[in-house]
Structure formats: C-alpha cells, structure tokens
Amino acid sequence: MVDINKQYVDGEWIAGSGSRTFASENPATGETLGEFRRGTPADVDRAVEAAADAFGPWRERSRIDRAEYLWDVYRELRERTDELGEIVTRECGKEISEGRADVVEAAHMVEWAAGDARHPNGDVVPSEIAAKDAYMRRKPRGVVGCITPWNFPVAIPFWHMAVTLVEGNTVVFKPAEQTPLCAQIIAEMFEDAGLPDGVFNMVQGFGDAGEAIVEHDAVSTVLFTGSAEVGQQIQDALGGVPGKRAACEMGGKNAVVITEHADLDIAVHSAVMSSFKTTGQRCVSAERLIVHTDVYDAFKERFIEVAESVAVGDPLDEGTFMG
Structure with missing residues (x-):
C-alpha cells in the first residue's frame, strides 16, 4: 500500500492546509491501494499562484524546448507500460489489456504533442493591400485547470495536459478521487522530467478542489472530462466571465x-x-x-x-x- 501522499505544488510535495485523507481502493477486491491527502481550496490557491508565476518564463521558451520535457515523459510511459497498466486495472477496475491500452494511448498523445512542436504552424491571411503581410499567431492563454475522470486515469490527463504544456500554458491538475494513485505516478513522471517549478501542479481531492480551480480568477481555461451534470455546472459558472473559457467533454447517449x-x-x-x-x-x-x-x-x-x-x-x- 502506498503511504499517505501529498499535493505536488511549485516543484515540491506538500502536505497542504488540510488534514483529511481518503483511500484508493481496488473495486474488484476492496484492497486499499493507498491513502491520499485531500486537497483544499487553499491548496488550489497555492497551486494556481505557482502556475501563474511560472507562466511568464515558460511561455518565453520555444515550443521545441518545451516539448523536450514531454519526450522524457514519453520514454517513461513506454518503459513502464506494463507496470502502470496493472495499476490502472487495480485502481479503476477495467480489464488488464485495457489498462495497458490506457497507458499506450497516453504515450501516443504525448508523442503526437511533442512531435508536433517541430512542425511549422501559423496562418498567412490574404490582405487587400499587396505590400502588406497579414498573419495569425497563436499564443498561450495562461493557467489551465485540468479536471479528469477515473475511467481513463492515465490517457485523459495527457489528452488535457500534453498539448497544453507544449503550447506554453501552465497546469493545475485535479484528478478523479477514485484514481489518485495513477495521478500520483503522473506527477512523479513530470517531476522526473525536470519541468521548471510551477509549470505542472497537482491537487488531489474532491469536488470542492475542482470548484476552486474553476472559480479562481487566475485560471484562464478549464478543461473538463466527466459527467454532463458537472460539465454543465462549469459552463454555467464561466458563461458570464469575460475571457475565461471551458472545454467540457461529457457523457453521451x-x-x-x-x-x-x-x-x-x-x-x-x-x-x-x-x-x-x-x-x-x-x-x-x-x-x-x-x-x-x-x-x-x-x-x-x-x-x-x-x-x-x-x-x-x-x-x-x-x-x-x-x-
């Protein structure tokens, strides 16, 4: 069993402001896989502040430079596919070939995002004046809150975070409370890759931590995958906030x-x-x-x-x- 674990904020593992913990259990056997510290809105504040401070230096790096960190994560995903695939299965309950596939899909996403960093990008737009050049240049938005579900506990976080980081944004990651061990390992991978302090942050916990991310003034964008009910709440919360955006992928019928x-x-x-x-x-x-x-x-x-x-x-x- 994993001992009580902490939040990952500004390049450090911290206990945070709360003392409450929660367990990760194998749904097939009831085995306790680990005890995790429940993050609080105060922990979210600290994580968002760290991400906001890191944004300026991070955005000044080239896309290629930022992607180099992701290649280290990619290699670790590949090297640990079987190990992490088993943890996915033990923690979220889907059968073992799907557990491994979850990790492979994450590796594919990181490979695509990091590889795309070396591709030319941008658009040249026709101008009514022959001597004038017009172009569009995409720029990072800032701090991105990534709130992910339990059913693809490795793949979906990288759907959210791989492109987000390569494009120059910083991240506050709130994984599902049912799969904190998978999230713990993801955070360790980013730490192993040596990302600058504050570029990636993780707060474990429940809906109050997610709500704090959504409502934080310094969070420019929220990426959410989960239930239609919560996705609608996020869209309603951000609907009237100028300049703030949410992308919500929710359940279908x-x-x-x-x-x-x-x-x-x-x-x-x-x-x-x-x-x-x-x-x-x-x-x-x-x-x-x-x-x-x-x-x-x-x-x-x-x-x-x-x-x-x-x-x-x-x-x-x-x-x-x-x-």
Whole structure:
C-alpha cells in the first residue's frame, strides 16, 4: 500500500492546509491501494499562484524546448507500460489489456504533442493591400485547470495536459478521487522530467478542489472530462466571465444503428464491444441499439447469445472481457 501522499505544488510535495485523507481502493477486491491527502481550496490557491508565476518564463521558451520535457515523459510511459497498466486495472477496475491500452494511448498523445512542436504552424491571411503581410499567431492563454475522470486515469490527463504544456500554458491538475494513485505516478513522471517549478501542479481531492480551480480568477481555461451534470455546472459558472473559457467533454447517449443491409456478424460483435467494453463506463459506450425491423429478430437472438458469453471476472485475468 502506498503511504499517505501529498499535493505536488511549485516543484515540491506538500502536505497542504488540510488534514483529511481518503483511500484508493481496488473495486474488484476492496484492497486499499493507498491513502491520499485531500486537497483544499487553499491548496488550489497555492497551486494556481505557482502556475501563474511560472507562466511568464515558460511561455518565453520555444515550443521545441518545451516539448523536450514531454519526450522524457514519453520514454517513461513506454518503459513502464506494463507496470502502470496493472495499476490502472487495480485502481479503476477495467480489464488488464485495457489498462495497458490506457497507458499506450497516453504515450501516443504525448508523442503526437511533442512531435508536433517541430512542425511549422501559423496562418498567412490574404490582405487587400499587396505590400502588406497579414498573419495569425497563436499564443498561450495562461493557467489551465485540468479536471479528469477515473475511467481513463492515465490517457485523459495527457489528452488535457500534453498539448497544453507544449503550447506554453501552465497546469493545475485535479484528478478523479477514485484514481489518485495513477495521478500520483503522473506527477512523479513530470517531476522526473525536470519541468521548471510551477509549470505542472497537482491537487488531489474532491469536488470542492475542482470548484476552486474553476472559480479562481487566475485560471484562464478549464478543461473538463466527466459527467454532463458537472460539465454543465462549469459552463454555467464561466458563461458570464469575460475571457475565461471551458472545454467540457461529457457523457453521451450513444446509439448503434443496425440497417437492414448490415453484416450481422460485424454488427453484433461491434454492438457488444461498444456496450460492454470498459465495463460499459466510457463516454462513447452504446446505450441504445436502433435495429431495422427486417433484421430485428435475427440481430436480437445473436446479440443475446454473444452478450451471455461475455466473461466477467478478475480484471487482472487475461481471459476477462469485463472487469
């Protein structure tokens, strides 16, 4: 079991202002994986202040220079894929091949973001005056709050943070309270990469810490992946704040459509995968099957047969389909 862990703020591991802790538990076994310090709004203030102070020097670096730190993270993700994949499975409950895939997806995202730093970017715009050049140049926005969910506890944080950091912003990261151990390791990776103090900060905790990030005046942008309810609250909170932006990726009410011309072998297996992979708990999972009346009976019979064969069990067992 991991001992009680702290917040990562301004290049240091700190206990923070609160004394409350919470446990990370394996949902398949009830095993306690670690005890974590619950962050407070005061801890968020300290993290945001550190990120704001670090923003100026960080934005002055070139994209290529900033990306060099990400390459170190990429190499560590690759080297520790099996180890971290098992931790993903033990902490969030999805089966082991998906646990490893979560880490591989994170590595792919970091690879893309760091590699893109060496590509030319920008736009030249036609001008009505022949002798005048007009162009658009993208600039970093400032402190970005990254609030992530439990079901992809390594991949989604890097969706949020890899491009954000390469483009010159600084980060305050609030992971899901169900997967703090994965977040702990992510923070350790950034520390190993030697990012300048304050560029990356992490505050573990619950909704009050997330709310403090959203409402902080020095946070220019909020990136959120999670429930529709919380995403709507974030959008409502920032709707009237000039210059402040939020990008919220929330749950869907997704459908698989089966036409009368569908190949039922493909359709049935695709529908089962979409419904039950990741234990059915991802934003793109199918919650509805819309089946043409001409193939309804045949599809239904075959879907039930395949669904009943889904192996539910220990997510660390390679033969398990659904944790």
